[in-house]
Amino acid sequence: MPSEVRKVIIDDVRPGMILANDLVSSRGIVMLSEGTVLAEHTIERIKCWGFSHLDIVDDTNEVSCRCTAKLDFIDKYTSLVDKVKEAFQGARYCKRIPLDQLEYLADQVTGSLVSARGVINSLHILRLVDDYTFQHSVNVATLSGLFGRWLGISEPELKKLVFAGLLHDIGKTQIPLAILNKPGRLTDSEMDIMKGHALQGFEILKKSGLDSNIILEGVFAHHERLDGSGYPRALKGSHISQAAKIIAIADIYDAMTSDRVYRRSVTPFAVIETLCNEMFNKLDPTMCTVILNYLQDFFIGNIVLLNDGRQAEVIYVDKTRESRPVVKTTEGDYLDLEQNREVTIVEIIN
Ligand SMILES: [Fe+2]
Known part of the structure; x- marks a missing residue:
């Protein structure tokens, strides 16, 4: 269903909302382009520029x-x-x-x-x-x-x-x-x-x-x-x-x-590790390879809990090491779990 546009008062704009049209200054300069996902600091900047309303993508439908x-x-x-x-x-x-x-x-x-x-x-x-x-x-x-x-x-x-x-x-x-x-x-x-x-x-x-x-x-x-x-x-x-x-x-x-x-x-990431370990002697390796390749698409965007208590979003899953994805914490830090072996995903909390 196509998304529609709604006008939102600047004080009601929240992080994660998407700009439906280019944000243009009174002098015709494009300050932000259509499709920008608004972050907290961007909203603050827009307030400073003096905009009272924004055109936001309405994805309610x-x-x-x-x-x-x-x-x-x-x-x-x-x-x-x-x-x-x-x-x-x-x-x-x-x-x-x-x-x-x-x-x-x-x-x-x-x-x-x-x-x-x-x-x-x-x-x-x-x-x-x-x-x-x-x-x-x-x-x-x-x-x-x-x-x-x-x-x-x-x-x-x-x-x-x-x-x-x-x-x-x-x-x-x-x-x-x-x-x-x-x-x-x-x-x-x-x-x-x-x-x-x-x-x-x-x-x-x-x-x-x-x-x-x-x-x-x-x-x-x-x-x-x-x-x-x-x-x-x-x-x-x-x-x-x-x-x-x-x-x-x-x-x-x-x-x-x-x-x-x-x-x-256990999390699906731990299952993936098991499948990788067992695919050459116990399970069919060709089947496991195909299934693991498809499985990764399901995990991008998942919100997960890390073993150090932080929450993060799965943003990238490498086909060669699917059980150790790259995540972005709620504080905005990017963590490659392959490089940070001490950090593990303990739960999916979507
Ligand atoms: Fe059985």
Whole structure:
């Protein structure tokens, strides 16, 4: 929607407002040009020049459009999480997977969430809702779809990938609740039971009549790792399907950026560092490179909290070191976090 112009009394002009027209003196000299973002000291200077009003870009409509889109996203997201919860609980108590219902929900994820503007940032602000398992399933489905699109996967295959992402932990509906919801770390034997969810998911989906190999393998192999250190089959490299490799990256990204009872979430910048460290032996390096390249665009403009208590805006992300961006603090200092290794981002506070 095009921005409009409004006249603002000089005393009401605030930093961040944008000049809609050139600011011209009575002698015809351009003092400031159209599009200037006004800073505190510039406003003071304009007052000294004796201007009583300024033409300011009115972005109220644009802001209200962005708000409506965000509210729309939250609405669709929370309703999807509720419906996934219903379907998963049906699978736990009735031992039946409502495949048609879940496929419909996966299509909703592809249509509404994967294509939404700023989807990664939207998922970050929706971390406070309960029901981790169901939220995690919707998030992994959304991220798998987004990553799949970045990797150039065709739309019919993308739909299956999103469906597999939604179902990836369906086997957890067969794990006793005492283990699934245990507050704290699992013992070794409990962990073994938990790890069974990959095979159980595969089996229950097959029994329910699902015959897509892309989806079945995506679910069965989402904990396999390139070097054979994963489970349940310790598959290596090319024996792991493309869908399973994408879901694995989405799974790691979402799990690490979520708060759990036994550990705090980390920032996406820390996840990027993990992906960079694991991309050559555990995760697919080609996929990680493409995904990391796209991810950086989502973080420019984010307001972050630094470990020394300062707030800053991310203004530049270098492709070769995405976890250490350049930020601008609220005091106006530019900090290259690659050069200032003692300073780290501890939280995104948009
Ligand atoms: Fe899993």
